[in-house]
Amino acid sequence: MSFITKRERVFNEYDLFDLPARNEGKLKAYASCTDARAWSHFCSDKSEHLVEAIKRNNETVRPKYVPTNVIVDTLMVAKNAEIARLKRKIEEFEQLLAAYDQLDLTCDQKCDIAHAHAAIRAANKELDDLVRNQIY
Known part of the structure:
Protein backbone atom coordinates (compact mmCIF):
# COMPACT_ATOMS: atom_id res chain seq x y z
CA MET A 1 0.00 0.00 0.00
CA SER A 2 1.12 3.54 -0.63
CA PHE A 3 1.40 6.46 1.75
CA ILE A 4 -1.71 8.03 0.21
CA THR A 5 -3.99 5.12 1.10
CA LYS A 6 -2.53 4.39 4.54
CA ARG A 7 -1.41 7.86 5.67
CA GLU A 8 -3.45 7.61 8.88
CA ARG A 9 -1.18 4.90 10.22
CA VAL A 10 2.22 6.40 9.38
CA PHE A 11 2.57 8.80 12.29
CA ASN A 12 0.39 7.06 14.87
CA GLU A 13 2.30 6.13 17.98
CA TYR A 14 0.12 4.00 20.15
CA ASP A 15 0.63 0.87 22.17
CA LEU A 16 -0.80 -2.41 21.03
CA PHE A 17 -3.33 -3.75 23.46
CA ASP A 18 -5.22 -6.98 23.91
CA LEU A 19 -8.84 -6.97 22.91
CA PRO A 20 -11.28 -8.21 25.54
CA ALA A 21 -12.80 -11.64 25.03
CA ARG A 22 -16.25 -11.64 23.43
CA TYR A 65 -35.64 1.74 -8.58
CA VAL A 66 -38.21 4.24 -7.43
CA PRO A 67 -40.65 5.36 -10.12
CA THR A 68 -39.89 8.82 -11.47
CA ASN A 69 -43.32 10.20 -10.64
CA VAL A 70 -42.84 9.29 -6.97
CA ILE A 71 -39.52 11.14 -6.88
CA VAL A 72 -41.00 14.18 -8.61
CA ASP A 73 -44.05 14.23 -6.32
CA THR A 74 -41.82 14.03 -3.26
CA LEU A 75 -39.67 16.91 -4.46
CA MET A 76 -42.72 18.98 -5.39
CA VAL A 77 -44.29 18.77 -1.92
CA ALA A 78 -41.85 21.33 -0.51
CA LYS A 79 -42.27 23.56 -3.54
CA ASN A 80 -46.08 23.40 -3.30
CA ALA A 81 -45.97 24.23 0.41
CA GLU A 82 -43.78 27.25 -0.30
CA ILE A 83 -46.12 28.40 -3.08
CA ALA A 84 -49.13 28.12 -0.76
CA ARG A 85 -47.29 30.12 1.93
CA LEU A 86 -46.38 32.84 -0.57
CA LYS A 87 -49.98 33.04 -1.82
CA ARG A 88 -51.21 33.54 1.75
CA LYS A 89 -48.65 36.30 2.26
CA ILE A 90 -49.71 38.06 -0.94
CA GLU A 91 -53.37 37.90 0.12
CA GLU A 92 -52.46 39.41 3.51
CA PHE A 93 -50.58 42.26 1.83
CA GLU A 94 -53.50 42.90 -0.53
CA GLN A 95 -55.87 43.12 2.44
CA LEU A 96 -53.55 45.57 4.22
CA LEU A 97 -53.28 47.75 1.13
CA ALA A 98 -57.06 47.64 0.62
CA ALA A 99 -57.44 49.09 4.12
CA TYR A 100 -55.13 51.98 3.16
CA ASP A 101 -57.20 52.70 0.03
CA GLN A 102 -60.12 53.76 2.23
CA LEU A 103 -58.06 56.38 4.10
CA ASP A 104 -57.66 60.04 3.15
CA LEU A 105 -54.03 60.11 1.94
CA THR A 106 -51.66 62.56 0.30
CA CYS A 107 -50.58 62.21 -3.31
CA ASP A 108 -47.17 60.76 -2.33
CA GLN A 109 -48.77 58.19 -0.06
CA LYS A 110 -51.21 57.21 -2.82
CA CYS A 111 -48.26 56.80 -5.22
CA ASP A 112 -46.47 54.57 -2.69
CA ILE A 113 -49.58 52.43 -2.34
CA ALA A 114 -49.92 52.22 -6.13
CA HIS A 115 -46.29 51.04 -6.36
CA ALA A 116 -46.98 48.45 -3.63
CA HIS A 117 -50.05 47.24 -5.56
CA ALA A 118 -47.93 46.94 -8.71
CA ALA A 119 -45.24 44.99 -6.84
CA ILE A 120 -47.85 42.63 -5.40
CA ARG A 121 -49.41 42.09 -8.84
CA ALA A 122 -45.95 41.32 -10.27
CA ALA A 123 -45.21 38.86 -7.45
CA ASN A 124 -48.61 37.24 -7.93
CA LYS A 125 -47.97 36.91 -11.68
CA GLU A 126 -44.56 35.30 -11.03
CA LEU A 127 -46.18 32.90 -8.58
CA ASP A 128 -48.90 31.98 -11.07
CA ASP A 129 -46.27 31.39 -13.76
CA LEU A 130 -44.36 29.18 -11.34
CA VAL A 131 -47.49 27.13 -10.62
CA ARG A 132 -48.33 26.87 -14.33
CA ASN A 133 -44.83 25.64 -15.21
CA GLN A 134 -44.80 22.80 -12.68
CA ILE A 135 -43.75 19.40 -14.04
CA TYR A 136 -46.37 16.66 -13.91
Missing part, protein backbone atom coordinates in the same frame (compact mmCIF):
# COMPACT_ATOMS: atom_id res chain seq x y z
CA ASN A 23 -18.75 -14.01 21.92
CA GLU A 24 -17.38 -14.18 18.38
CA GLY A 25 -19.95 -16.72 17.22
CA LYS A 26 -22.71 -14.17 17.59
CA LEU A 27 -20.66 -11.39 16.02
CA LYS A 28 -19.64 -13.42 12.98
CA ALA A 29 -23.25 -14.33 12.16
CA TYR A 30 -23.44 -11.19 10.00
CA ALA A 31 -21.79 -11.11 6.57
CA SER A 32 -20.36 -7.63 7.11
CA CYS A 33 -18.51 -8.84 10.22
CA THR A 34 -16.30 -11.33 8.39
CA ASP A 35 -14.01 -8.61 7.02
CA ALA A 36 -11.83 -6.91 9.62
CA ARG A 37 -11.83 -3.70 7.58
CA ALA A 38 -15.52 -3.20 8.41
CA TRP A 39 -14.54 -2.88 12.09
CA SER A 40 -11.32 -0.95 11.55
CA HIS A 41 -10.97 2.37 13.25
CA PHE A 42 -9.19 3.79 10.20
CA CYS A 43 -11.51 5.60 7.80
CA SER A 44 -9.52 4.53 4.75
CA ASP A 45 -9.97 0.83 5.58
CA LYS A 46 -13.70 1.25 6.18
CA SER A 47 -14.23 3.18 2.96
CA GLU A 48 -12.14 0.66 1.00
CA HIS A 49 -14.30 -2.15 2.38
CA LEU A 50 -17.52 -0.29 1.50
CA VAL A 51 -16.36 0.42 -2.05
CA GLU A 52 -15.54 -3.26 -2.59
CA ALA A 53 -18.89 -4.34 -1.12
CA ILE A 54 -20.76 -1.92 -3.36
CA LYS A 55 -18.87 -3.09 -6.46
CA ARG A 56 -19.44 -6.73 -5.55
CA ASN A 57 -23.17 -6.24 -4.90
CA ASN A 58 -23.76 -4.14 -8.01
CA GLU A 59 -22.64 -7.03 -10.17
CA THR A 60 -24.89 -9.62 -8.53
CA VAL A 61 -28.00 -7.74 -7.42
CA ARG A 62 -30.57 -6.41 -9.80
CA PRO A 63 -31.00 -2.71 -9.11
CA LYS A 64 -34.19 -1.52 -7.44
Whole structure:
Protein backbone atom coordinates (compact mmCIF):
# COMPACT_ATOMS: atom_id res chain seq x y z
CA MET A 1 0.00 0.00 0.00
CA SER A 2 1.12 3.54 -0.63
CA PHE A 3 1.40 6.46 1.75
CA ILE A 4 -1.71 8.03 0.21
CA THR A 5 -3.99 5.12 1.10
CA LYS A 6 -2.53 4.39 4.54
CA ARG A 7 -1.41 7.86 5.67
CA GLU A 8 -3.45 7.61 8.88
CA ARG A 9 -1.18 4.90 10.22
CA VAL A 10 2.22 6.40 9.38
CA PHE A 11 2.57 8.80 12.29
CA ASN A 12 0.39 7.06 14.87
CA GLU A 13 2.30 6.13 17.98
CA TYR A 14 0.12 4.00 20.15
CA ASP A 15 0.63 0.87 22.17
CA LEU A 16 -0.80 -2.41 21.03
CA PHE A 17 -3.33 -3.75 23.46
CA ASP A 18 -5.22 -6.98 23.91
CA LEU A 19 -8.84 -6.97 22.91
CA PRO A 20 -11.28 -8.21 25.54
CA ALA A 21 -12.80 -11.64 25.03
CA ARG A 22 -16.25 -11.64 23.43
CA ASN A 23 -18.75 -14.01 21.92
CA GLU A 24 -17.38 -14.18 18.38
CA GLY A 25 -19.95 -16.72 17.22
CA LYS A 26 -22.71 -14.17 17.59
CA LEU A 27 -20.66 -11.39 16.02
CA LYS A 28 -19.64 -13.42 12.98
CA ALA A 29 -23.25 -14.33 12.16
CA TYR A 30 -23.44 -11.19 10.00
CA ALA A 31 -21.79 -11.11 6.57
CA SER A 32 -20.36 -7.63 7.11
CA CYS A 33 -18.51 -8.84 10.22
CA THR A 34 -16.30 -11.33 8.39
CA ASP A 35 -14.01 -8.61 7.02
CA ALA A 36 -11.83 -6.91 9.62
CA ARG A 37 -11.83 -3.70 7.58
CA ALA A 38 -15.52 -3.20 8.41
CA TRP A 39 -14.54 -2.88 12.09
CA SER A 40 -11.32 -0.95 11.55
CA HIS A 41 -10.97 2.37 13.25
CA PHE A 42 -9.19 3.79 10.20
CA CYS A 43 -11.51 5.60 7.80
CA SER A 44 -9.52 4.53 4.75
CA ASP A 45 -9.97 0.83 5.58
CA LYS A 46 -13.70 1.25 6.18
CA SER A 47 -14.23 3.18 2.96
CA GLU A 48 -12.14 0.66 1.00
CA HIS A 49 -14.30 -2.15 2.38
CA LEU A 50 -17.52 -0.29 1.50
CA VAL A 51 -16.36 0.42 -2.05
CA GLU A 52 -15.54 -3.26 -2.59
CA ALA A 53 -18.89 -4.34 -1.12
CA ILE A 54 -20.76 -1.92 -3.36
CA LYS A 55 -18.87 -3.09 -6.46
CA ARG A 56 -19.44 -6.73 -5.55
CA ASN A 57 -23.17 -6.24 -4.90
CA ASN A 58 -23.76 -4.14 -8.01
CA GLU A 59 -22.64 -7.03 -10.17
CA THR A 60 -24.89 -9.62 -8.53
CA VAL A 61 -28.00 -7.74 -7.42
CA ARG A 62 -30.57 -6.41 -9.80
CA PRO A 63 -31.00 -2.71 -9.11
CA LYS A 64 -34.19 -1.52 -7.44
CA TYR A 65 -35.64 1.74 -8.58
CA VAL A 66 -38.21 4.24 -7.43
CA PRO A 67 -40.65 5.36 -10.12
CA THR A 68 -39.89 8.82 -11.47
CA ASN A 69 -43.32 10.20 -10.64
CA VAL A 70 -42.84 9.29 -6.97
CA ILE A 71 -39.52 11.14 -6.88
CA VAL A 72 -41.00 14.18 -8.61
CA ASP A 73 -44.05 14.23 -6.32
CA THR A 74 -41.82 14.03 -3.26
CA LEU A 75 -39.67 16.91 -4.46
CA MET A 76 -42.72 18.98 -5.39
CA VAL A 77 -44.29 18.77 -1.92
CA ALA A 78 -41.85 21.33 -0.51
CA LYS A 79 -42.27 23.56 -3.54
CA ASN A 80 -46.08 23.40 -3.30
CA ALA A 81 -45.97 24.23 0.41
CA GLU A 82 -43.78 27.25 -0.30
CA ILE A 83 -46.12 28.40 -3.08
CA ALA A 84 -49.13 28.12 -0.76
CA ARG A 85 -47.29 30.12 1.93
CA LEU A 86 -46.38 32.84 -0.57
CA LYS A 87 -49.98 33.04 -1.82
CA ARG A 88 -51.21 33.54 1.75
CA LYS A 89 -48.65 36.30 2.26
CA ILE A 90 -49.71 38.06 -0.94
CA GLU A 91 -53.37 37.90 0.12
CA GLU A 92 -52.46 39.41 3.51
CA PHE A 93 -50.58 42.26 1.83
CA GLU A 94 -53.50 42.90 -0.53
CA GLN A 95 -55.87 43.12 2.44
CA LEU A 96 -53.55 45.57 4.22
CA LEU A 97 -53.28 47.75 1.13
CA ALA A 98 -57.06 47.64 0.62
CA ALA A 99 -57.44 49.09 4.12
CA TYR A 100 -55.13 51.98 3.16
CA ASP A 101 -57.20 52.70 0.03
CA GLN A 102 -60.12 53.76 2.23
CA LEU A 103 -58.06 56.38 4.10
CA ASP A 104 -57.66 60.04 3.15
CA LEU A 105 -54.03 60.11 1.94
CA THR A 106 -51.66 62.56 0.30
CA CYS A 107 -50.58 62.21 -3.31
CA ASP A 108 -47.17 60.76 -2.33
CA GLN A 109 -48.77 58.19 -0.06
CA LYS A 110 -51.21 57.21 -2.82
CA CYS A 111 -48.26 56.80 -5.22
CA ASP A 112 -46.47 54.57 -2.69
CA ILE A 113 -49.58 52.43 -2.34
CA ALA A 114 -49.92 52.22 -6.13
CA HIS A 115 -46.29 51.04 -6.36
CA ALA A 116 -46.98 48.45 -3.63
CA HIS A 117 -50.05 47.24 -5.56
CA ALA A 118 -47.93 46.94 -8.71
CA ALA A 119 -45.24 44.99 -6.84
CA ILE A 120 -47.85 42.63 -5.40
CA ARG A 121 -49.41 42.09 -8.84
CA ALA A 122 -45.95 41.32 -10.27
CA ALA A 123 -45.21 38.86 -7.45
CA ASN A 124 -48.61 37.24 -7.93
CA LYS A 125 -47.97 36.91 -11.68
CA GLU A 126 -44.56 35.30 -11.03
CA LEU A 127 -46.18 32.90 -8.58
CA ASP A 128 -48.90 31.98 -11.07
CA ASP A 129 -46.27 31.39 -13.76
CA LEU A 130 -44.36 29.18 -11.34
CA VAL A 131 -47.49 27.13 -10.62
CA ARG A 132 -48.33 26.87 -14.33
CA ASN A 133 -44.83 25.64 -15.21
CA GLN A 134 -44.80 22.80 -12.68
CA ILE A 135 -43.75 19.40 -14.04
CA TYR A 136 -46.37 16.66 -13.91
